[in-house]
Amino acid sequence: MPEALAFNLNFLHPLLMAVLLAGSGYALVLGIRAKKTRTGTPEQRKELIKGRYAQRHYLAGSAVLAVMVLGTLGGMAVTFLNNGKLFVGPHLLVGLGMTGLIAIAAALAPLMQRGNELARKAHVGLNMLVMTLFLWQTVSGLQIVGKILGQA
Numbered sequence: 400m401p402e403a404l405a406f407n408l409n410f411l412h413p414l415l416m417a418v419l420l421a422g423s424g425y426a427l428v429l430g431i432r433a434k435k436t437r438t439g440t441p442e443q444r445k446e447l448i449k450g451r452y453a454q455r456h457y458l459a460g461s462a463v464l465a466v467m468v469l470g471t472l473g474g475m476a477v478t479f480l481n482n483g484k485l486f487v488g489p490h491l492l493v494g495l496g497m498t499g500l501i502a503i504a505a506a507l508a509p510l511m512q513r514g515n516e517l518a519r520k521a522h523v524g525l526n527m528l529v530m531t532l533f534l535w536q537t538v539s540g541l542q543i544v545g546k547i548l549g550q551a
Contacts, residue, residue: 409544410544411477412470412474413540413541415469416470416537416540420533420537422462422463423530424530425459426456426459427526427530429456430452430523430526432452432456433453435447436450436452436453437453460505461505464502467497471494471497475491489539490536490543493532493535493539497532497533497536500528500529500532501525501529503525504522504526507519507521507522508522
């Protein structure tokens with residue numbers, strides 16, 4: 400693989416993760432509005448239903464899950480291609496954990512659609528943990544990018 404391509408591939412994962420963080424924030428806002436649609440006053444619900452927040456949250460969440468899985472695997476693949484090994488450390492382990500947590504949160508959707516409040520609370524809790532870890536991952540990822548740029 401050409402050296403310039405190998406070097407530039409290092410930045411595909413961080414760029415994808417920046418888009419994913421923004422998309423996750425968008426899905427969060429849609430989820431909050433979907434909850435308000437379910438729990439608001441009849442007058443509020445009448446207005447909020449027009450926004451189709453639950454459907455939009457479901458679609459955005461599905462996209463977030465797909466990009467999280469692809470981003471995790473892609474980051475690992477690029478690291479392995481460029482270094483011949485993975486660096487098993489907090490960034491990798493937390494990223495793998497986040498991918499598992501978001502998959503579990505998404506798997507709760509059928510139960511939530513049936514009105515299971517425990518599943519709904521677990522879904523929200525898992526996703527809040529994922530968002531918290533994501534913010535930490537941003538810091539550790541920027542440190543890794545700094546190391547890569549320092550080697551250039």
